[in-house]
Amino acid sequence: MAYAGHRIDPERRRGRGATINPGGRFEAEQRVLEDDGWGTLGELPAFKTEVSIEKPRTIITRNDSPDISFDRSINPYRGCEHGCVYCFARPSHAYLGLSPGLDFESKLTAKPDAAILLEKELSAPSYQPRTIAIGTNTDAYQPIEKKLRIMRSILEVLAKFNHPVGIVTKSALVQRDIDILAPMAVKGLAKVAISLTTLDPKTARTMEPRAASPAKRLETIRALSEAGIPVTVLVAPIIPAINEHEIERILDAAKAAGAREAGYVLLRLPLEVKDLVQDWLLTHHPDKLRHVVSLIRSTRGGKDYDPAWGQRQVGSGPYAWMIGRRFEMAAERLGFNATRLRLRNDLFLKPEKEKAQLSLF
Template identity: 55%
Template sequence: MLPPRNPDERLRARGADTRPDGRFEPHARMRESDGWDIPEDERLLRTEVVTERPRSIITRNTSPDISFDRSINPYRGCEHGCIYCYARPTHAWLGLSPGLDFETRITAKPDAASLLARELARPSYRPAPIALGTNTDPYQPVESKLAIMPGILRVLSDWNHPATLVTRGQTVLRDVALWAELAAKRMAAVGVSITTLDPSLARAMEPRAPAPATRLRMIRELAAAGVPVRVMVAPVIPVLTEPEIEAILTAARQAGATTASMIPLRLPLEVAPLFRDWLDRHRPGMAAHVMNRVQAMRGGRDNDPRFGHRFRGQGAEAQLALQRFRLARRRLGYHRESAPLDCSRFGPPPRAGDQLSLF
């Protein structure tokens, strides 16, 4: 059971409603009345940003069902506040709540570009596409002020290093020229996540993320600049967004997306109770139906974390959604896979005074 909301905090455009303790905390905290009913002024809960100075910026993984082996995340936490976000449990590692803390207490890594340049310069480094935004969105609202991403993209372009991006943040349009520069060398691909075309549902589920119409505009402008764009119909939520699979694919194709992917809803660890609480607050009449359908895709549980199953689901529910997606993708003329990115030109940028190559 989640703790009750703090009555002294006023929430505006937040996905979670409370701060459940993380799974590593030794004690659970609950609000209790002490009998002193002293009224306090309600304060608006605002986003706090702190900086982190890590020693490295490239994260490696060996997951058998993930297509990349390295990634960069310039931020911990995400102000978009998507209630279903699978990254929420990572805030527990910081001693913070995967609930409201995840979307209001953000950690930024302003030295990301210099760290990246240093790591690429190591003699032992071997290039492969770097995935950006695999945990939290690098183009979340705070990026418009901190501008960490342009530095990262300039380093990647200078070193002729390929990169992919997953985002729903409209600040990516600020960097269209940088993405187009990489794309012109076959070194960039961008994925834009669209969960629903219903602006009211999007506002409730993803309170500080751009509206669906804005995400379609992002696809349109990126594609017009020559950047290959994948529409990511993710997560597909039974009952709520699953009926929109074909509509989302159609709208994204018309906007210029050339590839598409789909992932059913995942509810790992602390995300499951947070999502259940959100359903009770925003869609109480549909809550039981949604969760019954989720469990039908997850072997009777809220979540199935097994490799090979977590991104696909199982059973008739999952297979039907996947079949609909594949039929629509083929009918609309999407490519099945993105073109491979070019790693062959990777190398240090020229320095002043260097002799130019003749070949």
């Protein structure tokens, strides 16, 4: 069930979410740490954040998935220092030849030319505007954004073009960009979703160690709302027997802070995420491991994960149905989702290029 041979010493992974660092599924070899009798494992350095530069040719990613509300997105970074153990984006790190475990949260790539590429793509004669989603894979406001400011440069381009944007984050750093987002929101061009998994700081610290604390996220909802920026709260993911008892409390707190809409996602365990979450449970909640796994499988047709469209976000079966009804009843009681905000596409405007100076004549 768990990768005990891959488990990393707590001192080496202090401040990280994953407890293991298994090789990616495309690797020809798997390496397991083994003490050779000389005590050398104790001399290994702690995992430090490393950032590599990526130079993509395009920055807007397209999708045609029928169960998500957007068809295009931007990911300024690969990997995420927040270290959320449950992150469904972790398996993508295997494409880089890295581990979806601790490598995912410590070996990152950044795209510093994102704003330049975005301006070029938005300026194409054939481009048709629709809401760009940011933060749906890895968080654009993770800690390295404070220094690199790639997300801010992207927002500056979107504001210049009057292009709609929807942001998902669990970081308080989004408050830094209120000066851009608030004027966009007045035009109906911006909204922000804050992912609030738990109100318990102890649970948050082990499950999503470098994300903003629950109190900071509520503060962020309030700050954005008071600035006139529409805010959605996402109870995501709901983990059976770990945070499901908090559904109503999270919605109550978010509503009081100013959130207008609400959504939820049931825990997803694609590929390597299954082993990461199970080993995390074994480390932090050993008495609940079998119970949690059993409940998860009851919502996925007896499997650890069902990727079917229409099912992967909310699950199926009686237990998943109960969670969905609890969420809906609490959201309705609090007045969430009375109306759904649709961002505007009709204000899109390509800035005039400077007229080229005539030459020769």
